[in-house]
Amino acid sequence: MLQHQKDLFNIPEDITYLNTAAQSPSFKAVYDAGIKGLKQKKLPHTIGISDYFEPVIELKTLFAKLVDVDDFNRIATIPSVSYGMATIANNIKLKEHDEILIISEQFPSNVYSWQKLAKKYNAKIITVSAPESKKDRTKQWNTNILEAISEKTAVIAMGHIHWSNGSLFNLKAISKKAKRYQALLIIDGSQSIGALPFSVKEIQPDALICAGYKWLFGPYGCAYAYYGSHFDDGEPIEENWSNRLNSEDFTGLTNYEAQYKPLANRYSVGENGSFIYVKMQIEALKQIIDWTPKAIQDYCKNITSKAVKDLEQLGCNIENTEFRTHHLFGIELPNGINIEALKKDLSKHNIFVSFRGNYIRISCHLFNTAEDFRTLINCMTSALEK
Ligand SMILES: Cc1ncc(COP(=O)(O)O)c(C=O)c1O
Numbered sequence: 001m002l003q004h005q006k007d008l009f010n011i012p013e014d015i016t017y018l019n020t021a022a023q024s025p026s027f028k029a030v031y032d033a034g035i036k037g038l039k040q041k042k043l044p045h046t047i048g049i050s051d052y053f054e055p056v057i058e059l060k061t062l063f064a065k066l067v068d069v070d071d072f073n074r075i076a077t078i079p080s081v082s083y084g085m086a087t088i089a090n091n092i093k094l095k096e097h098d099e100i101l102i103i104s105e106q107f108p109s110n111v112y113s114w115q116k117l118a119k120k121y122n123a124k125i126i127t128v129s130a131p132e133s134k135k136d137r138t139k140q141w142n143t144n145i146l147e148a149i150s151e152k153t154a155v156i157a158m159g160h161i162h163w164s165n166g167s168l169f170n171l172k173a174i175s176k177k178a179k180r181y182q183a184l185l186i187i188d189g190s191q192s193i194g195a196l197p198f199s200v201k202e203i204q205p206d207a208l209i210c211a212g213y214k215w216l217f218g219p220y221g222c223a224y225a226y227y228g229s230h231f232d233d234g235e236p237i238e239e240n241w242s243n244r245l246n247s248e249d250f251t252g253l254t255n256y257e258a259q260y261k262p263l264a265n266r267y268s269v270g271e272n273g274s275f276i277y278v279k280m281q282i283e284a285l286k287q288i289i290d291w292t293p294k295a296i297q298d299y300c301k302n303i304t305s306k307a308v309k310d311l312e313q314l315g316c317n318i319e320n321t322e323f324r325t326h327h328l329f330g331i332e333l334p335n336g337i338n339i340e341a342l343k344k345d346l347s348k349h350n351i352f353v354s355f356r357g358n359y360i361r362i363s364c365h366l367f368n369t370a371e372d373f374r375t376l377i378n379c380m381t382s383a384l385e386k
Pocket residue numbers: 021022079080081082083107109110159163188190191211223
């Protein structure tokens with residue numbers, strides 16, 4: 001079992017940060033790598049041609065390893081989830097009345113591209129809503145998703161978990177049914193990859209897009225994409241010189257090259273060789289691979305299990321462990337709680353969580369400990385008394 005890794009971070013002792021789902025802290029090695037990149041920028045004569053290419057290959061190889069992909073050429077580095085989704089939508093042709101299946105209250109970067117695509121082809125968005133009942137809610141949700149997949153489904157675009165409450169979707173069963181109807185399965189792994197095991201070989205999505213600044217500890221402005229064979233000969237949304245064959249030969253750049261580098265390379269964003277970002281991302285992914293997502297998930301389970309019981313005793317509603325994650329979960333607050341008083345109290349005690357209506361989203365990592373939840377629960381108790 002992993003021990004806490006507080007020493008690798010710089011979070012002040014009086015801060016309880018339970019909001020990695022919004023923005024992760026850089027651990028020291030990532031921060032130092034960024035400084036190294038900044039120093040290189042200060043002295044540009046130290047930047048060599050290989051600095052634009054070799055670290056990117058190392059980074060793609062690391063991400064490929066993390067998500068169980070054999071060929072790094074299937075990975076593209078991109079600036080955001082919306083960029084990845086735009087690339088995907090740009091390479092899908094639909095028939096009139098085809099259906100694009102999404103989940104209710106999905107993150108907007110995984111919705112707008114689908115709305116645009118549906119409009120273009122006069123296709124239909126089908127949104128599978130969360131069931132009303134609290135009992136077995138996510139179990140029923142998964143059943144409803146499976147039932148919504150039919151011969152009309154052309155695309156399924158969803159997360160591995162719901163970003164706002166950690167509800168865990170049964171991607172294995174969803175993928176199986178998607179394949180039966182030849183629907184494309186597009187996964188947004190932003191709130192799961194890095195903290196929850198995921199294997200492309202096992203789930204076989206057609207694409208996986210993933211923000212890099214949350215559970216992958218990269219800088220804001222970095223993200224990753226895996227593209228399967230459907231996208232092998234597609235159109236990128238921009239034409240950057242570095243994605244063409246032989247771009248390493250700086251003297252021949254104006255011998256304009258018609259061929260892209262293999263597979264997903266064409267979909268990488270321009271200036272993907274950012275020697276500041278890439279250095280930070282490499283350090284981050286190395287460390288995550290070393291910790292392993294499974295050990296991170298187990299650690300989060302360990303530090304949250306007592307808190308979850310205590311919160312339930314206070315009247316909070318939290319999904320069963322079988323159907324949610326431990327690094328990120330939603331707490332439905334009890335009726336009658338004074339939410340404004342709770343917000344103030346948490347802020348007074350430097351406790352950082354995400355609020356959404358009657359829900360709190362908790363997200364934790366290896367710099368958190370079971371202690372972090374004690375003050376949270378005290379604040380909750382006093383808000384119930386107010
Ligand atoms: C599920 C999910 N996808 C994507 C994003 C970020 O999207 P983008 O990189 O387009 O800003 C977030 C941010 O909170 C998220 O929670």
